[in-house]
Amino acid sequence: MRTETKTAIGEYLEEAGLLNEQKINIILANIHKINRASVNSLYSRAA
Known part of the structure; x- marks a missing residue:
């Protein structure tokens, strides 16, 4: 996923009050690990 896409998703979720920056970073790190494992x-x- 491109950085711009990640940023846009993160900003949207943050504005919606669903996530803060720390949670976004953890989720993105986990997605990266899952993709690498796959x-x-x-x-x-x-x-």
């Missing part, structure tokens, strides 16, 4: 899993299955 990619690694796909590569290991293909090998």
Whole structure:
């Protein structure tokens, strides 16, 4: 996901009062970890 997209999503959620910046950063970090794990899993299955 592009940085602009992440920023826009974060700003929208923050304005809606659903998240603060710290929670947004944690969620984005978790999404990154999940994506990385999925990619690694796909590569290991293909090998």
